[in-house]
Amino acid sequence: MDFEAMKTLITVIDLKSFTKASKTLNLSQPTVSFHIKNLEEYFQTTLIDRSPKRFHVTDTGGLVYQRARQILGIIENTRSEVLEHQNQLRGLIRIGASYTVGEYILPALLKEFDSRYPSVDLDVQIANTEIINEAVHLHERDLGLVEGQVNHTDLSSVPFLEDEMVILVPEGHSLWKVREATFQDLQDQTWITREAGSGSRAVMDSMLESYNIRPKKMITIGSNHGVVQAVKEGLGITLVSKTVVDHSDVTQLMLPLPFIKRASRYFSRVTRSGNPTPKNVEVFIQLVDELFHL
Template identity: 65%
Template sequence: MDFEAMKTFVAVVDQKSFTKAAASLNLSQPTVSSHIKNLERYFDATLIDRSPKRFHLTKTGEIVYQRSRQAIGLIDKAVQEVSEYQRELGGLIRIGASYTVGEYILPPILKAFDQAYPSVDLQVRIENSKRINEAVQHHDLDVGLIEGKVTQHGLSSEPFMEDEMVVLVPEAHPIRKQSSITFADLQDQTWITREEGSGTRAMMDSMLESFNIRPKKMITIGSNHGVVQGVKAGLGLSFLSKTVVCHTGVEHLIMQLPYIKTTTRYFSIVTPMNREEISDSVDKFMEEVRALHQLSKNY
């Protein structure tokens, strides 16, 4: 099979355009079309529905696309590993981090690693935990640092840091002035939360369900900073990482509420389950993470 044809096919699907893919790959459009046709002949199937009104992958096309992305990732990793073998530790590590980890925990890790291994280039992507897991699964990233659980097939996870989820209440919220708070007082409140796929959102959903709390309204904001600012502005309550709270200087908004228990969670390192897919550079990076954030032995 033509490896260049696979790369071309992935580029066409990612950009949903033969023209844009040709430009990004510095190829002519006829060459791009020829690569796609060669793949379709190889698999004896149509991969892309070329109707004029829409760009659509066939079922076979979806399979070939996913496997092609994985194959490209593995080839790139092989090139990196050969480079590392032939010279001192170097190459590129593609790191993914959830918002909480990427914004508050990752920077000192990057600094320590960069000082120890200056020849290694670092590329960081910050997205929610679900998307980071998917990117590691598809070999678009070498390693992920996420919050929450790993559910994707073919991934291995290892906890590296403990975190605590706390309730934030606006300073002027009426509930702060009550001498006693009943379970009914906790019902029909407005809660500010992160987006679906976020580890923080999963923790809030679990908390609300576990304690049988029925929000009057949910306001979704796609960043930790936005959630904090929403609470400060009096939009509503939130259930947020204490790591975020301490780094943003809003500890005064933490409030212990009856019927809601403080919840512990863990940040985890995510890698492919197959150890052969983990380069020496990534191994050293993981060692740096463990060295800076050692969990207690009773985890």
């Protein structure tokens, strides 16, 4: 199997362009087309419908794309394992982290790991929980650190830190003028929320449904910083991680609501079940367990 052709296929589909893939891979466009043609001959199917006005990945193309990502991920893991066996701990760890963990928890972990194992390279992807879980599932990431649910049957998760969720309300908002807020006061408010697939969004949706809170409007923003800034600007209220609040200097915007049960969730480390774990990844997991007393 031609691994370079697999890499070319992945790049073409990710960029949705033969021309952009050619520039990214530093290959001529005929070479890119040759790689795709070889794969199509090998699998005896059309992978990409590339008519002049259309770029469309076929069903079989999507299947080969997913398998190619998994295969190249396994090859990279094997390379790291061989390097570890021959010498000291080294190689590459591909870490995926959901936004809250990646922005506020992971940097200290990376600093400590780098000080202990300076020969190990670290590659971090930060995205929402759903994307990170899928990346671990597809062997694109060696492990994930996420804040939401793990629904893949081939993934295992271990909680390492509890995280409280709190409500932020803009200064001057009508809720601050109510001596004791009631459920009725929370009706028909504008809520600022993270995108679908994020752990924070899942907790907010669950809270709104559990307490039968009816939003007037939902505004979706794809980052924790964006959500907090929107609240500071008076755009609406939100349910957000206390970890984010502690790092954003907005504790004065936290509104206690005694009639709502304290919301919390766990940050978890995620790995593939039943797969051998490279030594450097094992050591990183051990560091997480050590620092969070697991």
